[in-house]
Amino acid sequence: MGTEDSYAALGLKAWKTQIDRADTLFGALSSEQVLREIAPDRNRLLYLWGHLTAIHDAMLRLLSLGKRLYPEFDVAFVINPDKSQTGTPSHAEIRRAWTTVNRELSKGFEKLSASDWLQGHSAVSEEEFAKDPSRNRFSVLLGRTNHLAYHLGQAVLALK
C-alpha cells in the first residue's frame, strides 16, 4: 500500500468523524427539538439536516457514484430559505434520506482507489480539469467535510 492510499484513508476518516458527530446530534432530536432555531429567526435544525442531506445526495452524482436519490430536497433545503416552502419533507423522511444517502456514499467511497480520488469530478469538463487538476473527487470530499463541520458548528447552538 502506497502513501497515496494513506492520504485517501485520512480524508475518509475526517469525513467519517464529522458524519458520526452529525448522526449523534441530529439522530437524537425529538420532533419538538428538530423545530428549534439555531438562533432567533435563523434556520431550524430540520432545515440544516435537510440541507446537509441534499448536498450529500448531490455528491453521488458529483463523484460519479450513482444517481441522486432525493432531488426534491433541493427545492426545500437548498434553493429556498427555511420557512418559505410548504409540503417540505418531514422529520422522518429527512432521517431516512440522511441515513440512506450517507450509506450509499460510504459504499461508493470503498470502491475508489487512490488514483480514482484524483480524477476530475463530474461537474468539471476535461478542458477545465486539465487546467486545474485540483478540481477532483478528493477536493469535493474535503470541501463537503468542511461544509458539514460549518453547519454542525451552528446546529450545536440550538441544543446547548
Added chain:
Amino acid sequence: MGTEDSYAALGLKAWKTQIDRADTLFGALSSEQVLREIAPDRNRLLYLWGHLTAIHDAMLRLLSLGKRLYPEFDVAFVINPDKSQTGTPSHAEIRRAWTTVNRELSKGFEKLSASDWLQGHSAVSEEEFAKDPSRNRFSVLLGRTNHLAYHLGQAVLALK
C-alpha cells in the same frame, strides 16, 4: 511529482480556503463589531477569533514546525469561557497574533514533503503511532481545517 504530493497539496488548499474566509470575515470587523455575540449569551466574535488563534498557534508545536508564539492565549481563549477573564488580549493583539501564527504555519507547511505529512504529530508517542499511524500531521491539518469551518459557521451568525 507523485500522487501523494497532490494529496498533500489538496489538503493545504482546503486549509487555505478556510483561512481566507476567516481573514475576510474577522479582518473586516470594527472594534464595535468584534464584541458582538454569535447568538444571545453566546461567544463573542473576539473570543472565537482568539480561540482559533490559540489553536493554530499550538499547531506549530504539534506539527514540529517551531515553538508556540502566544501561549498566554490559552488562558483567555481555550481553558476558560468567554467573558470570564479580565486582561485578555485586545482586538489589535488578536489581529496581529492571528496573522503571525498563520504566516508561520504557512512557512512551515511549505517545507514538509509528502512523507513528512504522514509522520506522527508531536503529541503521539512512537508506540501509540505504531498502533495507529493515522495520528499524523496530515490528520491534524484536516482536523484543524474542520475546526476552523465549525467556528466560521458560528461567526457568520453575528454578521448577517
